[in-house]
Amino acid sequence: MDLTKLETYKENNRLEAKAAQGGLPRSIWETISAFANTEGGVIVLGAKERKDGTLEVEGLGDADKMLDDFWNAAHSADKLSYCVMSDRDVSIESIEGKELIVIEVPRADRRLRPVYVNGNPVTGTYRRDHKGDYRCALNEMQAMYRDASDESVDTRVHENLTVADLFAETIGSYRRSYELHHGAHAWADLPDEEFLCRIGAAKVGSDGEVHPTSAGLLMFGEEWRIMAEFPHYFLDYRQELGTDERWQGRITSQDDSWSGNVFDFYRRVFNNMKQAINVPFKLDENSLRVDETEAHDALREAIANCLTNADYNERRGVVFLWKEDGLHFSNPGGFRVGIKDAYIGGNSDPRNETMMKMFTLINIGERAGGGIPDMVKKWTSSGYGTPVLSEQVNPERSSILLPLQTDEGPDCFEYAQSTSSNSLTHGDVSTLLPVSDTQLSDNERIAFRLAIEQGRVTTAMLSENAGISKLTANRTLKHLADMEVLAWRGRNKTDPSQYYELSEKLLG
Incomplete structure (x- = not known):
């Protein structure tokens, strides 16, 4: 942050200014909780907001004493459940002879969330959106506690179900895909029940019998059985390429003409969305036409990423859209490693690790943390705009946009990251432009x-x-x-x- 330009900045979802003329503000802890539970941010003590929204430097009377007060409170569990800041994150800075305290609050690791204040997670857990700090609802706290566990949420065993309750046709389709890539593997000849145990779709329960895991149920179950265990489960794909109709094609998990499970949804959606990709004429070494490009691999990664990172306990479900500007993918639940780290890669942390493994076994998706960077590289190398990751809270959702334009410009009109400095979210700008x-x-x-x-x-x-x-x-x-x-x-x-x-x- 360039403090020499402080007076040109405005408060947003990553910046908070507090005059702090009467001492350390009590609201600072709520803001720290909010930043830590969202995407991080900067707090400036000794500056206030003008009427036009810009910041004015006030300075602090005794910055050293206030800094001591801050650290004494920050390390108290009664004030902050976990101190996410280190010494390098907090400093006293001077502007035009006036002292300020600058606190850079990092995004907390998912294992430390929720970060809450006053010893009470129910009333003391906050998050940050473009409106400022807000107290989290119970379902948001529950989602953070689920994500804090080191055990993948899709390993739960459903002892009220048996392997026979899964949809045999989907299992058969998956096994054919598996054999295509692992024809000589010993697992290919195993009976269904044992095969499902090997890939994590089933486990032995406390009764000694084999039952589906959450991963197996979501991937291979029928929609009505999945809904009995995940009441908010919903998958929705829409093709919206014109203004005359609401959509030109739609696939939902609630259509009883098919199974409604995750694996069949993946296959149906990929076969539809791949039609949006341009395939240049190209022959292989045997003079046969090559029908797929690296963009197809990027599309597979985007679909698998959303399906394996979705929080199926949350509302609003998985939504995929094929629109004129690009292919949109959205799922309940935030990015577990943060958007910046997701772009960098190298740290795979899927919400549903077993489902990701099942996709990887048939060469879909990437478990080594290179999935998003690889997706970006392959999509852009095919001549399209850079994919955009975004995240929103209240409710928490993650989104990926694969732009269909061949330049960088148009996608920004339709999709701005909610974590960017001006706090715009999807659709805010495109619908309000005074010109086309x-x-x-x-x-x-x-x-x-x-x-x-x-x-x-x-x-x-x-x-x-x-x-x-x-x-x-x-x-x-x-x-x-x-x-x-x-x-x-x-x-x-x-x-x-x-x-x-x-x-x-x-x-x-």
Whole structure:
């Protein structure tokens, strides 16, 4: 965080300012809980919010004493259930002779959540959204406790069911896929019951009999049996490519014409969504046409990622959409490793680890933590825009967008990460633009994307990203301000810290 530009910042879902003129604010602990249970954030003590939303430096009378008070309380279990900050996360900074305390709150590891205050998780667990800190409902706390366990949630044994209660046709389809990749493997010849135990779809229960696990039930059960154990279970795919009808095609788990389970849903949705991918003419070494590209592998990864990371105990279900701008994938439950770490990869932590293993056994998905980076690489190498991961809370959901455009611009109009500095969420911008995005030039699209991703855009930023002169960049930004897409911010026209941000009219 560049403190020299503090007065140009505004509070958002990753930044909180507190004047703290009367001592350490009591509300600071709620904000720490909120940041730790969401995506992290920065708290600045000694600054206050102006009427226009920008920050004004007040300074602290005795920053050293306040810092001591902070650490004494932070390490008390009565105040904070777990201190997620270390020494390097908290510092005293000076701006124009005034001292501030800056606290960088990291996202808490899932095993430490929920982080709560005053010794009471029921009344002291908070999260952060674009409106500020809010107290978590019971179902949000329960979801965090489920995620805190080191045991995958899909290993639970359902002793009220037997393997015979699973859908034999789906098991047969899965086994054929398995044999295609492991024809010589000893498991291929095992009876169904033993095979299901080997892949984690079944286990021996306390009664000594073999019963389905949650993974086996979700992957191979029939919808009505799954609903008996997971009352909120729902899978929904829609093709929405025009405005004349609500959708051109739909698949839901509640359609009794098919099983309604996760594995059959995967196969049906992939066969539909792959039609959105362009397949260039290409022959293999045997002069046979190659019908798949790396984009198909990326699509498989996106589908499997959402299905294996969904929290099937939560409401609103799994929703996949094929829209004109791209392929959208959304599931209940947040990213377990955080969006930044998911992009980097190397730390696989699926919510339903056994289901992920079952997909991996038939060469779908990636368990080594390289799934998301590999998906991004393969999708972009096929000529499409960069995939966008996003996360929202209240209710908690994770989303992936695979843009169908061949450049970087259009996807940003339709999909902005809820964790970005300006707190926009899916759909906020596209429906409120005063002009159609097709009316914007390439330079204007880049400026708009920067405003979304960075929370602001300057002449220098646009010049560098668009490869244009500063004079052209300045004219582009002024034109967007005239269109009321962006709004200028600064003390005067010669202010070196002046910038543009999304207009208040655009944000409603």
